[in-house]
Amino acid sequence: MRIRNLCHSCYQHQYHLVWGTKYRRKYLKEYVKVELIKNFKETIKNYPTLRFVEINTDEDHVHLQVEIPPDLTVAAVVRILKSKSSFVLKKKFKFIREMYLDSSIWSVGYFSSTIGLNEKQIRDYIEWQGKKDLQKTIEL
Template sequence: MSTPNYRKGRHSVTLLYVHLVFVVKDRRGVLTEDVRNRCSEVFKEVGTKMNFRVIEVNGEKDHIHLLIEYPPKYSISKLVNHLKGVSSRYLRKEYDLTPHQEHLWSPSYFAVSCGGAPIEKIKEYIENQDNK
C-alpha cells in the first residue's frame, strides 16, 4: 500500500478529495466522447494553474464526473466556478455547442467529499481516543 501524497503547508497537512458532477444545461446530449476528452484536458489545465489535481474525468452525453484532490485554500464552490466557467468558454467556442444559449452547464452541481477511511472507521477511531 502506497503512502498518500499529503499536501504540506506552513500550518497544515491535508489530503482533500471531492467527487463533482456537472450537468449540461437542459440535459442536452452534447458531450460526445471527443468533447468529453477535450473537457478533461481543460479541467486538467485549470487544475495545473490553480494547484489542484484532476484525478479522473468521465461521463455521458449529458453530464460529467470529476474526482479532484485540492488544497484547503479553495472552497468547493470556487473550484466548481473555475472549472465550469473555463470549460464552458473553451468548449462553446471550439465545438459551437450552444449557439442559441450563453451557458453550457446547468447552474447546479453535485459534490461529495471522499477518500481515506470509511466514516464508521473514523468515528470508531475518535471514539477510542481516550481508551489508551
C-alpha cells in the first residue's frame, strides 16, 4: 500500500467492499463475472484517482479492494459501481433482465472495512472467493 498525492493532500485509503446480489441469487458465473469486472474497470476511467487493487466474486456477491481518494465517499463509489453495472449486465444478459425486471440486480446494502496492517489477509481472502476446493482457512 503506498501513499497517494493530490494537489493539496496525501492519502492512503484502502477499503474492502462487499455487496450481494438481490435475493442472493447465484448468477455471477464466470462469463458474467468477466463482463462485470470489465464494466467496473470501464466505469472508473471517469475517476482517475480511484484504483482497484483486487476484484473477485462468488456466485452471489462481489468483493473489491479499492483505493478511494478523499474527495469521494465510500457510499458514492458503491452507488456508482452498483448502478452502472446493474444497467450494463441487464442490457447484456437477458436472463438477468428477466430475473429483475425494473429493479436493481444488487441488494440495497453493502459492507465496508478499512484496510491497514491486514492487507495481505484480505487480498488472499478476495483471491480465494468462488474456489470450491479451498484447502486452507484464511483467518481475518
